[in-house]
Amino acid sequence: MDKPRIAVYKFSSCAGCQLQFINFESELLDMLGQIHISYFKEATSLVEDPPYDIGFIEGSVTCPHEEKKIKQAREDCKVLVAMGACACEGCINTLKNYRPIEEQVKRVYEHPEYIDTFDKAYGIDHFVDVDAYIHGCPVDRDELREFVVATLMAKKPFLRPHAVCVECKLNENECLLLRENGLCLGSVTRGGCGAVCPSWGRPCFGCRGPNVDANPEALVEIFRKKGYPDDEIRRRFQYFSGETPAFRKGAEACV
Amino acid sequence: MRNLYVPTKAVIEKIKTQTHDTKTFTIKPANGEKFDFEPGQFNMVSLLGYGEAPISISSSPDNKKTFDHTIRFVGSLTNTMEKHKEGSIVGIRGPYGSSWPVEEAKGKNVIFVAGGIGLAPLRPFIMQMFHDRDSYGKIQILYGARGTGEMLFTDEFNEWKKHSDTELHLTVDKLEEGEKWDHTVGVVTVLYDVAKLDPANTIAVICGPEIMMRFACRSLLKKGFYAPQIYLSLERRMKCGVGKCGHCQLGSKFVCKDGPVFRYDEAKEFHDTLL
Amino acid sequence: MEREAVILKKSKVNDWVNVMREDHTVYGPVKYKYDYHFKELEPGMEVTLEYTRSMIPPKKFLHPQEENLITYRRNDGMETTPTKFEQKQVILGVHPCDARAIEVYDEIFGGDLPDVYYWNRRNNTIIIAVTCTVPDENCFCMSLDESGPTLEKKGYDLLLTDIGDSYLVEVGSMEGSLLLQFEGLFEKATEEHMHAKDKSVEVTKMKVQRKIPDVPGLHDFLEHNYENEVWAKETKKCLSCGTCTLVCPTCFCYHVEDFNRFNLEDGNRVRIWDSCQLIDFAEVAMGENFRKDREARLKWRIYHKLAYWQEQFGTLGCTGCGRCIQYCPADIDMTEILAEIRGDKVHA
Incomplete structure (x- = not known):
């Protein structure tokens, strides 16, 4: 069987979740024996065209161009995974959701007129269907491994639903x-x-x-x-x- | 001390398709040892990397060389089973649990009430009775499924009916449009009237989804049966099969060890069932 | 029958631990920031034997939080050796409530189908119990065993009791007596020392104030009150966080999971403590969940321990250690629930 083609996307986020892939370090070679990286800008400048088998989305959707991009990602990926708190729940980007946006844009940016942003930040499932969630800020490496390995084996991953x-x-x-x-x-x-x-x-x-x-x-x-x-x-x-x-x-x- | 958690290697000898999502696997211990079990018992089927699941045995207890598991593909482990081929190796622990009242039923009429995949755990008992036909009275098998495509063991039904004093009544919840069906339509309890059940000198054994067993048991009571005449098999989460992991407990019982077959008068006293 | 006993000066406890450590791994209660925890005693560590309770009971040395059952290579067999013990483990400072819980464990993991991983640990474990002297308001051991803060003749290899500047050390097994063969540590115990122990126990018993009345009647009492409105009220408070069971000395339930590595070949079948309070505990393959309701889960813990356990294992599933009361973040207290159902006055 061909190795599944993986894409790792970044939206509004700190890049800490995708870094967890790279943090596998000693396990990286074993991982790359099972998956093919098609699109992962933090790891490689080589970019292959879609479609991708599994898309890992890092980051929340906070502005109109990200909405377009997430909808495109949904089309390009057979399986779409929300990776990390920003993509799953919106994470700290949602702090802006509880105050008037104009006030906040003014407070942060010198030239607020250049800013084109939504009033609120959202997890990606506000815009597209999501097949799976890996929670955390950042995602836990053991859980990420469990998810990737279980998915490759067509198995339900052990991701605790508990407190x-x-x-x-x-x-x-x-x-x-x-x-x-x-x-x-x-x-x-x-x-x-x-x-x-x-x-x-x-x-x-x-x-x-x-x-x-x-x-x-x-x-x-x-x-x-x-x-x-x-x-x-x-x-x-x-x-x-x-x-x-x-x-x-x-x-x-x-x- | 024997390690309870080590599965025994076993080879899949034959695979037979039952329905679109269910197959029967005929399995043989790899060491060639004989496999003894009682009707109603189950094995923990073990796939390294995927875990273990309790699965009832569906073959005749007379066959000691091989045993059958009739498996519906509904989860990671069972979906992986689906990909197995004849000759594949699986792990087996068992047999575990209590059995159908095979001895108790001798000299009595026996009514089987099965829903969907629930016919699989009953089949060893049915086979046992056919094998020792004279020891039992009348056999009535009432089998219901969601649709005609969901019925198991259909290719054996004619054989079953040939046995003396044996009735087989079928029903489906729903027919596809234009589908031809010579039997009843409706839930399994509609067969109670079709089959003219008589509680005298009779025991009833029931297996199916718990909500179906609820109605099957309660309707039997309305037909004049007493709870101690009724036996059923419960499904619960199990990680060990040997009364250690704790998941399957109901009241003071372990379903894996004290069950899965319970008498209805005992089972209906448990909290946290649908009975 | 005369009790076989010696005296150990308190000032010599650490010396004793040190000589035991030569041939054993020794664990004992050590205070961290707020709670006591059973830890391996290393040189320079102070063991405290006057303590109320450890957060996690010593059960963890017999049935650890996580234990590898099978190391496998999917297409090439498996290895299933239980953990090897180079030397025996000594658990020092086990309270009677926890020692009784270990006896309960022996039943659960024993029986017709003994658990080899458990017994491998158990048979390599020496229990040095200590009579409890500082029960607090959450303790109710007296309702469940009349010996309460001490043990009578069983459940220990050695039993220490504080009698002032010394411990009376009673022998419960041959293995225990072997730990008393060190020169210059022990003195012969006299009748007087025995009396001192009995007196000390009597004093401690008085301090155990919390009670569950009519323990033999609990089964029927609980069955009659399954629909009592108290349950719904308590359920509203419950976080289903599992704490009450994870800190419980008799809770034994575990989950089993196969963890695979990136090569998709190698992996481990591991058991991990589980809890009946967690949402997926009674869920089966096709999605049916037989204890989906929080209330059913909350009731199950209490009914199992107090109503069903006796028939299952011949003992109660509660030893009155008070952990589920102390560590519940939501102040759910089964002794108060019982009192409230009975219509007794509940202390605030």
Whole structure:
């Protein structure tokens, strides 16, 4: 069988997710034994024409020309994968979604008149059908490997639908929510990251979006009991994944 | 101490297409040892790289050289099974679990109620009865499927009906437009009236989707059956098959070890079923 | 029967650990920032035997969070050797609640179909239990075993009890007694020391205030109250994060996954702790999920432990260690749920 032709696209993003491919380092040769890179600008200037078998999309869609580009990518790729928080949930690009756009453009750019941008930033599934999601900011390398390998083997990848708390307990992390009254979103955020932030003593920011049966209203109650003002809780829910239905519920539960 | 989790190598001897998404694999232990099982039991079928899944045995228990798995291709593991060829190697752990009431049924009439793929786990029991026909009373097999294309073992039905005092009643939920069908249309319980069920000296064994078993069992009660006359086979998530991984627990039972065959009076007391 | 016992001065505990370390891997409770964790005791580490509970129970040394079952090459067979133990592991400082949970594990992983990975670890494990002296408000061991903070004759290889400036060390097995063969560490115990232990235990028992009343009646009580409105109320609070089960000393459930490498040939079949509180725990291939509702999952944990376990394994699935209460971020507390259903006054 021919090796599947892979494309890796960049939209509004920091390029950290695609870097995870390159970070496979010692495994790169084995990986390249299984896939053919057709389009991956961060890795190679050689570009082959579409169609591609699998397109990995990094980045959110924030402006009209990106909308055109994502629709083209959808046409060019048999399987389209949202890779990382920007492509999945919009990530920190969605911070602009909660304030008037004119105000923000003025604040950032010297010549706002050159800026042609949407009022809001979106994950790519706002514009196109997406076949699979790999969450995280950036994506976790083990999960990326699991996804690529499982896809090549026509197998359902093991990507945890559970809360980050599971991996926190497996790692024996001390609970930041309980022990430090931290504003930790781990209990409503999809794990699979190995609880990387809490393992380094940082509360979960929810970059991976909600876990499958997240209960954000319950967490809002817990934060309130710990004395957090609603405004701060809402901002935490809106930090990385505010446009997901579950985190929106969390934000809306705050007055 | 034997390692429970090591699958035994087995060879696929024959593959037979049942429907558009279901095939029967005839499998033989690679070491040539005989394979003994009771009707109703299952194996953990193991494909390295893909994991394991509990799959019931669908062949006659008289055949100790090979056994059949009738597999519907619905997930990663079963889809990979579909790609296997005759001669391919698979891993097997088993047989595991409880069996249909083969002894208890002796001298009694037996009603089989099957839905879709649910005929597969019942087939070993049916075969066993045919093999030892005089030990049992009347056999009534009621089989329902979503459509005519979803029925398993159709090429054996004429053979089955030739056995003395054996009835086979078929129904499908729906017919395609213009499709010819000499049997009943409707859910499997419509066959209860067609077949004129008599609870006296009878046991009923049921296998199919859990929601179908719910209606099949409840309708039998309405026909005058008592719950202890009814047996059914439950499907639950299983990772080990040997009562360790915990997924299949219902009440104080492991479906893998204490089931999958339960008597209805016990099964209906469990929480978290559709029964 | 006379108890076989010696005395170990507290000042000599670290010396003892050091001599044991020559032939064993020794684990014990070590304080991190807030919680105690069972860690390998290395030179210079202070082991603390006066502690309330570790976050993760010592079960992890018998049924680790992740364990490789099979190393395979897909088209070229597999290797399935359970972890080799060059030396035995000593778990020092196991509380009675956790030691009882290990006895429960022995049932689960034993029986007609023993789990070789478990027994390979278990048979290479020496348990040095310690009578608990600092139970807190979450402990309710007394409701589940009348020996509460100590163990009676079984469940340990050695049992330490704080009797002031020394530990009384009781012997539970031959393997345990072999760890007392070191010169200059132990003194003979007298009747007086035994009395001191009994007194200390009595004092600790008084400190275990939390209770589950009528444990033998729990099965029927719970079955009668399956539809009680308390469950829906608690479900609203529950995050289904799995914490209560992951920190539980008797929870044993695991997931099995095949992890493959980029060459698509090599891989490992690994088991990982799982939890009945997680959404996909009871999901089957065709998408049917028999405990999709959060409430069904929340109830299942409590019903399994308190109503069904007895028939399954001959013991209860709870030892009253208090972890599920302490570590639940949503303050879900099964003892209070039971009290509320009973109509008892619930403390805030």
